[in-house]
Amino acid sequence: MRSPYLFWSSRQSAVISLVGALFGLGMVFILSYQVSSSYNAEVQRSRQGTETLAQVLEGQLSSALRETDLVLHDLAQRLNEADVAKADLGETRNKELQGLLLDKLALIRQADNIALVNPQAAMTHRALDTTGGEGLIDRDYFAMIRDNPFQERVYSRLVVANDAQKQGIVVARRYEKSDNQFGGLVVASLTTQYFDRLLGTIDVGHNGNILLLDDHMGIIASYPKRKNAAVFKPDANMVAQLNNGSLTGTQLVQSRTDSATRQTSYRLIAGTPFVIIVSVSSEDYLAHWRDATIYYLLGGGALLCMALLMTYFFWRSHRLARNLQQKEIKLNASEARFRQMIETTPVALVLAKLPDYFITYVNQRAADLFDMPQAAALSMRAFELYLNRLDFMDQVERLHDGKTIRAVEMRLQRHSGEPFWGSVSLSEVNTSESSTVVLGIVDITERKQMESELQRRATTDSLSGLYNRAHFMETANQELARAQRYARPLSLLMVDIDHFKRINDTYGHDVGDKAIRALSDICRGVLRDVDLLARLGGEEFAALLPETPRAQAFNVAERLRLAIEANCIITDDGQEVRFTSSIGITELRANDPLVDDLLKRADTALYYSKHHGRNRVSIAEEIDEHGNTQV
Template structure:
């Protein structure tokens, strides 16, 4: 039967005041809990945005550093080669060389300059430092070359020197001079060989990275003087950067780092990452604007603040209404009610969050709750995730032990990258962060997920752009030289032999001149296709420039090396190339090869030997294989 209504009397006032106090206390607890959850979410999203900015700046800096170091090392390698080919006697007689001698030097230097897209010119300075020769012309050395000559003369142990930025002749472009010592037989300075490197090449590399708007790419020296910048600001080149003292203190003694400050030139807040170039006195300073990463965070923070204020106002209004209407609500089993209220608020907060969230029981790894965003991430309704073991979502379940280990040891896990399996069976890259909380009288994992598939794909695309020749699909020059250096060190460490092949398509210039560069591109692609079919997966194949290619072969002896080279030559000579329009072209290749049986010689010398053998094959009639052996008649004839 219905229960009679209870009449509230003055005797109930103390109990009512105690109940009201408890109610207000719970309102404060709930508000604090919601504020903590909102604050945790905002802190995590702020940290994620900062990490994204830091990671993107670091990736861009590393990619640009790799390409710049490759270009500078490539230039230095050419200068080393030229320094070994020019005799001190020629330098001492630079002002009186015969036309034939001058023409020979011009052809040598012009051929090397053609392999350096970053170089404006390559030239010589005489043994007295007064005369210079470049582009086949002898002129008085300008002040910059004389200053570099004086630096090398005053520092006998210094092999290479670089100038400050200079303006190129005949245009408004900027560049700097890289000079290398040429020593006489007694070790004294006999002259120098130099290359004028265009800073426009730096802008080209930075432009290819396709960074966000208002990003800055700065190349500075160790004195914090601006050497190059993208977007270009020619008026600031050669000047000390603003905030130079702060930047100097930041980079001093470090090889890389990240910080955030407002640029004094345009007032934008940016995250800056720097990387030192190994072996060169330059520092890369990459700045990405914060506005590209924190716009969504500010909107989310405003929305959370508004929701929290509305929640507080609503709670206060409800408490006021309860007090005005004299409705007494006394707490029964206060501890149990508190836990139930906390769990309910956790679930409501979970549903309100825009990021994918999973609540997982610690002792069984079963999913207790999932919000709508988590269901959208894996392509299932959120309700279908509840009751599933968390490892069933992984492509590789063994990741779970590592995640749990971090949660147990540190009570949290941050940015753990792994692959989830979506409902359609496709793998999905996810960044997982979370912490340990109390839920339903036990321990639970509060896990936040983020789809990082696009970032992973973008990183893969940037890596391919930086390492693969876009026309032929093999390693580009910079990546080939880097990998070749690694294989040389590996062979040296384990005592293995290392073979080097240099290949050059015969009469390729005539193909371009006769049929056009589009046919030339098809010939290069067909050539690469034939060669790759004859190589092992472990062999390193790369395009060094134009129609010249290189191959590094591991664990070959001389007979196997020359047999492989001959097999490549025969395959190309015997298999005509069929072009897109049905034309058939017969091509041949000249190959120079050498073998490092002992690893006392550096890789540059090994490549030079293979290049000399290639030169002998070219001059011996082409369509041939020559092994580097200075005592052989074929090599001497070349």
């Protein structure tokens, strides 16, 4: 008699055939989903890559231009009016000036020359006697900085006819004579050689482009420089909107040209009319995806064939299945308990196999944390959950070295690209067949935001929005140490509202608070971004001015005093309230160990202003020990 375990009815055969067909369809669906997900991941990666590269290049160029401007500012402080106005100063002075220009040029690797331009737009001196530098700065830009005393610097495009190596950027800084009249320009040029070093080695693919444009769509630098490089036309409207301020930050544009799609990032270099553009083509960033898709299709076809074979062998192994049914039931129960335990744990868990780091499992907590379906994670690698891939690779390397990774605060990103903070723990599970990395993640974004808010409250005055006294003292001592180390000038201002008690008594404390906020806004508008401004308490403010000698600080204080005097506060009932200020100034001395000494001298000068009519500026170094000004 035939064993019932070896006999299959027609109904059982039909069921198994249907199961095999559904399994094949499921494989096709998973393969399609994998191809689509990998395509979207490649597109997203290229978008993020162009945005990041544009931000990095903008930061490097902005830093180079600021460094150049600081050197030109320092150079301007060392010149006299004749140095800029005349070309022939005598052999001795010409050599001294040539040496000074060469020394400053050596401080800025990105510049290829430094020159002095007189008020008639004629070049009087330059560090290097290179050819083609007579038209270093455009006449329109020259007139702009000449006619506007508030235009301290200007950036323009450098174009020298018939010399591609001399195209670049010009940084020009205003030089004022002792009577505050226009005395000429101190100019530095950054040519193609610098941009070749910065941009020429960046790989954006065979069809990619990196461009540096001015506000008139003039090309300052273009890479790559291959003869067969793809021609790319930037969006003039986007460049114009970035320059007029209607758009800010990094602007990502997707466009379709011929048979390819381009991802292009536009970013304005802060404080300049220049726009950095990074563009990549789908011919490049999808090349790997196309190759991978072919392998996926081949692999999927092989898996489908294997699935059919497995169905056949499953049909043939029915007898064994019946014998193993009880064991399978127990195994399923055990697996269900294990999954229930993982799914209900309050920690997001991610499992990734080594050495390719493909994610093999995420629990529902992790899927919710990264804002994606659990199935979507199976097409990703573990390092894609990190904002910076190198952070993950560094943790894995430490794990392989036997170090413990427990509750490390790390920047992660959700499936949409939104960054967040997580506390990450890593461990490695080894079996005879494979190794798996287990990630445990807890979202600590709210805690980090609270820490940031506490830090802000600890350093900021709540009424004025300026730094408080504690933060000012700490930061000012660091700046003072830097100035003494490099023998740089530094000045300190102390500002006090005149008759502040009378304002409170007459109009109320709310108007007094408005006066403090108004003074804060005026100080922010008059002082530079590099100046350290704080409210010390009550109506008393302090400002530390790096790279500023006493005479220049006096001019700044006078502008500040006049701005305060001209300001008007409107009360709730429509009354106009005006107030003045008294200001004390002091300069850094060689024997000043801490900022307290400068505060004491500035306070003395402040009270001198208070007791001699108010609404004035006094310099501590010009007041003797008896409280009289020195002639």
